[in-house]
Amino acid sequence: MLYTVHQINLTRDDIDAINAGGETPESHYRYAHTKFDPTPDRVAAAWNAGDYAPACRIEAGSLDGVFEVGNIGPEESIERLGVMHSISVGDVVEGPDGNRHFVTEEGFEEC
Numbered sequence: 307m308l309y310t311v312h313q314i315n316l317t318r319d320d321i322d323a324i325n326a327g328g329e330t331p332e333s334h335y336r337y338a339h340t341k342f343d344p345t346p347d348r349v350a351a352a353w354n355a356g357d358y359a360p361a362c363r364i365e366a367g368s369l370d371g372v373f374e375v376g377n378i379g380p381e382e383s384i385e386r387l388g389v390m391h392s393i394s395v396g397d398v399v400e401g402p403d404g405n406r407h408f409v410t411e412e413g414f415e416e417c
Contacts, residue, residue, distance in 0.1 A: 308363050308365055309363065309365075309366060310399070310400040311398070311400075312360055312399075313358065313398075314337045314358055314359075315359065316337055332355075336357055337352070337396075342395075344395060346417060349396065349417055358398055362385060364384055365383045372399050394409060395410060396409060
């Protein structure tokens, strides 16, 4: 089955603003919340704000398989669509049926 992984990647402007110590962009708060304390509401807020972008498609048999491939490979099971980091907490995995789940510290939760 082919899954699409959506990830939040801060823009260069966001990173520069954070490093400058000025006002932190709202997108950084959404990013931090989805990475360090994801809840369905926080993930939905980031999703609806357009913070997530498709990072890759992964061929796997399950959500757990997507996590494994996205972290240790094999590379030939990954089609990169943009900037991609290893799959981690807060990332959204969209199944072939269109259902979405986000990664938690203990597995997956439906969006």
